[in-house]
Every structure is written in C-alpha cells, then in structure tokens.
Amino acid sequence: MLRPTMTLACHTVGISGMSGCIPQFKVELEDWCDWTGNEWGKVKNVVGKSFRVPGPKENVYTLAAGAVLQLIKDHDLNPKDVGFLGLGTESSTDNSAGSVIVKGMVDMALKNMGNNSLPRSVEVPEFKHACLGGVYAMKAACRFVDTDLSNRKCIVVAADIAEYERGTTGEPTQGAGAVAMLIEKSPKILSLDYKHAGSSSTYRGPDFRKPVSRLFDPAWASATQRKCDFPVFSGPYSTAVYTDTTIDSVEQMLRNLGLEHHGAGNYFETLAGLFLHRPYHMMPVQAVSTLYVRGLVRSKSVERGIELEALCYKAKVVIDDLRKEIESEASDPYEEISKTGAPPVMHKLTGKVAKALRGEPGFKNLLAEKMAFGNTTTEQLGNLYTASLPAWIMAGMDDAAGNLSLDLSGSKMVAIGYGSGDASEAIPMTVQPEYRKYALRSNVSKLLSSPISLTKEQYEDIHDTRSLASYPRHTERGFFIETVGTRMEPAFQDLGVEYYGYAHC
Secondary structure, three states, X not given: OOXXXXXXXXXXXXXXXXXXXXXXXXXXXXXXXHHHOOOHHHHHHHOOOEEEEOOOOOOHHHXXXXXXXXXXXXXXXXXXXXXXXXXXOOOOOOOOOOHHHHHHHHHHHHHHOOOOOOOOOOEOOEEOEOEOHHHHHHHHHHHHHHHOOOOOEEEEEEEEEEOOOOOOOOHHHOEEEEEEEEEEEOOOOEEEOHHXXXXXXXXXXXXXXXXXXXXXXXXXXXXXXXXXXXXXXOHHHHHHHHHHHHHHHHHHHHHHOOOOOOOHHHHHHOOOEEEEOOOOOHHHHHHHHHHHHHHHHHOOOXXXXXXXXXXXXXXXXXXXXHHHHHHOOOOOHHHHHHHHOOOOOXXXXXXXXXXXXXXXXXXXXXXXXXXXXXXXXXXXXXXXXXHHHHHHHHHHHHHHHHOOOOOOOOOEEEEEEEEOOOEEEEEEEEEOOOHHHHHHHHOHHHHHOOOEEOOHHHHHHHHHHOOHHHOOOOOOOEEEEEEEOOOEOOOOEOOOOEEEEEEOO
C-alpha cells in the first residue's frame, strides 16, 4: 500500500516589511522636567527625550489599524495573499473581540480606496503577555508561514498605549504607537531563526500588573477623572526580574545555538545589531552589562579572566563570591515576597560588577557599535510596551539601510523581547540581501514628522480628563473613533462598543 509522504521545504522565514503609526501629540521630556522639577540630564540619560500621547479619538485599535494599512500600502501588498492577522497588545479595551476589530477597520478603508479587503479566511488572534505579546504573535506567524499549504503571508501588529498616573516614577516612561510587520517565506529584511530562540518564563506575582479589580477600588488613580488603564507596578522589583529573565532567555538561546561556552560578551561582539525590549533607555543596557559579566565569569580565556579581575577590583567584589552567586540556583523572588512581603535583592554582586563595566570605554564602544542603530528614533518614541522592540528594530533597520557606505547583508543580529509577569524571548536574526530596498520603505523620518508639542496645561488636562477642549487644534488623520454605542435593549445591545471612521491623509 502506498503511503503519502510529506517533504519539508528548506526555507527561511522572517520580516519583509515594517510600518508604524504614532499619535501626533508629543511631550518633550525636557519640558516635562521643567514642569515637574526633575533633573533633565538624568532623565535624558536614563529614559529618553520625549513620548507620544494619543488623540481624543484614538485608541490601541486605531493605531494598530493605521500601522497595518500603512504596511499594505508601503509594500503594495495584495490583501488576498494574507492568511493571518495577529495583534499583540496589553491595551485592549474589549475583553471579547481582538484582532478582528483591526481587520474590520482595515477592510473598511481598503474598500473605500477601491481595493480588495482581507479575505474572510484570515485568522485573527490576539496575543497578550504584557510587553511580549507582539513577539509571541511574531513567533506564531512564523509557525503559520512554515506550515501553511497555500504559502500565505502574515501580518503581525504590536500596538499599545503606555500610561502612568502623574507623579509616579513611571510618568516619564509613557508612550503610544503601533508597528506592523509582514512575515513571509524568503524574507526581504530579516530572517528569524525562531527554532533556535531562547524562551524563559517565571511567575513573578506583583511585578507589573493590570488586575481588573483595581478599576473598582477607590484608592486607585484617585486624581484622574477619566477611564484609564494605569498599571500597578513595583519599579525596582520589575527592573530586577527584567534583567533576570532576559539573561535566562539569552543563555537558553546560546545553548540552542551550541554556543553556551562562548559567553554572551563574545557572542555580542559577533553581532551587527542588538535590539531589546526598551521601556526606557537604560533598562536594556543594564541587562546587556549583566549578561556580559556572566559571560566573563564562565569564560576560559586568560584575557577575559584579566578583564574580570580588573572589574571586580573596581567594584570591590571578591571573584569567588561572584562565581558562587552566578553558579548557584537563584531563589524564587515571588516565593520570598509571599513569605516576607518584600522582594529580595537579585544578582547583588553581579550588579555591582556590571555597574563598573558600564563605565568602561570598551563596553561603551560595544554599545555604540551594537545598539546604535535606531537609537535616536527610539529616544523620541517613548515606551510603546509590546511595540517597543518592533519599533526599535524598524528604526534600526531604516537607520542601517540609509547608511550607503555600510553593507549588512548576511550579518547576524538578535532581538530580545520581554513581558512583565514575566517571560522573555531571544531570537537570532540574519540581515537579508535586499534589506536596504525594503527597510527604507518604513520611512521612519516621515513617521516622526510634524508632531504637535503639548504645553504643561494641555498635557496635564489631557492626561487627567481626556477633555476634547484640552487638545490643540488639529485635523483627524487615519482611523478614529466616530461614536460609541449606548443601546441596551433586549434584542440589541452595543453599550460601549466603538464605531470607527477613516480620514484619508
């Protein structure tokens, strides 16, 4: 009896296009420092330069749809070739429908423009895990492309609105925006070696959360006179577990690649680009420096040993104590919180040596070489939660493609995503031969152009009330909320359901 056989095709999967959508309203952090009495030099070095504020008729779905539609236009994509539209976000305003809301808006605009709409056969999942939802959607899209018999393409859109209560430590790390990615076989910009990706997840308890019950507690966001989605978060604890989990995912990736004995520092030196989830400027730098120190400890190189000795001397840390800390099984911080009510200090000695490393010229040169692409752009975008990493990759590839004296074809890069709670993914990437042509279609400079800067009074009133009268005069562009349903009849209910419009721009 003859049996059917399946031949597994040998091909790469990855990113062929990236397009973004951000609000036009902007807060300059230098101005914000003047308003709040914060030190501009410190905020600039640790956080960035500005963040965006959503308009009165914008939400996470309008931003996501704007990015998807821009992607379709930028890459002359036939909607009928799409089989998957995945949305990664932690800013959903609907606990039932997800990416299908984005599909509905995009279809509406495409029809109005006389184009084909997306097929009814398109899958429309939404992915939620804090700031990692977009990366999980991207990995799912890669798997879809690898297994789909019709060779359809995928669109992944990471979109979020990051808001914090005024007066909290999170206030300068706000932002809003979306990045859409075209995922297909034989990619044009970056291949994604997701099969060798490193994954890590550990439950962290009260790290950074958005429990629904907080919305009904009178102690929550008492100074804000509007519907809002501020998180509850523990800043130092959240920073510590970010570092811990990104370390684990990167070291898992190195094991998957057969490079566990090389150390992260040696591996980073072979890369052309290193992109991490970036809630604010300094956070990924802390993670990279910690990874580098752990690589030094495990290295067999005499040269690396000398480098480690010098750093430990500078940090006043005994090398043997550092080795014990790194090689010992870390305690579960959530377990300790459950017992004591306070988070433990994590990577104490490693953190001291990593801090000393960050002051070294050689490490600063490594950062300048590996993490410079797109850095200027991301400093202006603010915190985009799940869109932060895709936005940095988009800006970085646009930046690299614009440098005509540089050819990155075949170069290796890495994307490291993170989501509080927590989980992390580290994905090896390879720059493709046609990257320049397709990366430049993102047109990041146009994305950032013509912002409307807010005054202190405008920002504070918008933040606290979302009053339409608080916004500067502006013209609606792209997708917007046209009206919100109010009916609660026995046979028809649409209370709270948004209806959308589209303004050609």
